[in-house]
Amino acid sequence: MQIYLPIADLPVNIFVIFAMGVVVGFISGMFGIGGGFLMTPLLIFLGIQPAVAVASVTGHIAASSCSGALSYWRRHAVDLSLAAMLLVGGFLGTAAGVTLFTKLRSLGQLDLTIGISYVVLLTVIGVLMLMESVRAILRSRRGGPQQLRRPGSHAWFHGLPFKVRFKRSRIYVSAIPVWAIGFLIGFIGSVLGIGGGFILVPMLIYLLRVPTATVIGTSMVVTLVTMASALVMHAVTNHLVDAVLALILMVGGTIGAQFGARAGYNIRADRLRLLLGLLVLAVGLRFAYDLAVKPDDLYSVRPYEDTLL
């Protein structure tokens, strides 16, 4: 069934979009991530303008992280004070990201920026995840104890001022790295149309030593708020949020996420991280391929909205 998207100005098959929502939702539920880094490229591949795809996917991520955050909230696995602290940086990052997004769009370099950022971000994160999970799997094979928290190993930023105690997560860290992480997540989230959950979770675990009990729930609350505000900001500045597209994606996504979460329970955590690392790396390499290989068409035509003429 074809449906006409009012903002993307394009007819699409509603079932294809819905199926994409379900599949990405399944993956996001399984790994506890938003899935934006998969959804945005898929939409661009379908022929939706990158700018519309990025702006609309924020709605999809907001919905899936909302349902996730609620279920973690019921299990008391959310550290609200840590989430609030991350969001202070997150808001600034989102605003900066939306501004940059608007600027790049008028310069015609948005596609390239999205492409390069995906390559760098996804390959680096993918490789790190792979290395970490392989090490964890090998360690458990040898029967050694699993340790994610290495007590006594303090990085330089643990010595920074403005120390804050986060009770639920039982950590005592400086607010500066917390703000910085929040800023980074908000920034890349709004520029690239990704929630940043797959970056935020490892950062919270390895940099701030947040225990696994609260890390995913907290990350989901942060993702929910940054994505909902990015959605509003994109709607105000660029008028590119396609609500119809976003609705189909979020309905598919939230349904898929439920089944994904159930599938995820049956797989061991280190294997899950290995799979996620492979997935992230694969998407990154796919983008690298697009940038390195001569495109089918060297020319492109886009509307030019500027009073300069």
Add this chain to the structure above:
Amino acid sequence: MRRAALLTALLALAIAPAETRAERLVTSLSNHQVMVTSSFTGEELVLFGTVEQDAASKPRQNYDIVVTITGPRQNLVTRRKDRVIGIWTNVDSRFFVNVPSYLGVLTTRPIPDIANRETLRRLGVGIDNFILTQRIGTDLADVVPDDPFRSNFVRLQRQKGLYLEEQRAITFLSPTLFRVDIPLPAEVPFGAYQVDVKLFADGAMIARENSALEIFKVGFEQFVANAAREHGFLYGLAAALMALVTGWLASVIFRRD
């Protein structure tokens, strides 16, 4: 004597236009308003026309018709990619100023057979002869048809079905009655369209007719598009609320504890 002279002059005046405009074009479009709804996947309009001959016109058979449909004007930018330190990226661009977002040229015969090159260029018949203004430095000008930016711009617009040139699209149902199908793709831009019908005979334009049509979004699509453009903040809030409700519903429906 003077009276006779005046009479001849008047007669000559009365006859002269009749002689140059011996044929008249009458056209009718199947639909002057195209409404884009959620099920819109493109549409085909039909234009009927007839060549009206009067007593003064020579009986002719070899008419040629050129139908040119132009959509609302738009500023477009064409970019060219090249390899820079191993990465394919946009390196050069050209601005197309006030060019039609849709351009359809439909004819009875291959365009070069209709009239000589000079006439075709003067009347802007065919995509190659149509003026597509570019901004080059501070100048606004059109360039030769085989300019790489112009030809690639036209090629891409044709790929999207927004520009088209069909050289045998018009069929004469009788010596004077013709019909043509005007294809509008799904991605057709909204706004006011001009339909320009030119009648050629023996290599010269002998009549011309203009009509208009409008393409617009209706119902829900229009409501959403308007809301997004005019009430960005409320629209954004509504979209965010929609996301929260969807997420909340999912967590309630699939609740397992």
